[in-house]
Amino acid sequence: MSAGRAKAVVxxxxxxxxxxxxxxxxxxxxxxxxxxxxxxQMLEDETAARWTPGA
Incomplete structure (x- = not known):
């Protein structure tokens, strides 16, 4: 998947x-x-702010 298409999906x-x-x-x-x-813990604001999709 191209970077542009991946960004569109996100x-x-x-x-x-x-x-x-x-x-x-x-x-x-x-x-x-x-x-x-x-x-x-994943639902905590601090954790959610640090979480990035695909990481």
Missing amino acids: AQINELCAELRPHALELVEGLGIPEAWLNS
Whole structure:
């Protein structure tokens, strides 16, 4: 996959995530995700800020 196409894919994924974000709680509740999983370190702001896709 070319670098340009990869960037386009990432941009599209980000756009779709932004579209889903307002519905995140409903999705989590609807899928029955255990509340304990919601305390994952990956979900902490500091960790999320350092995380980069593909790293």
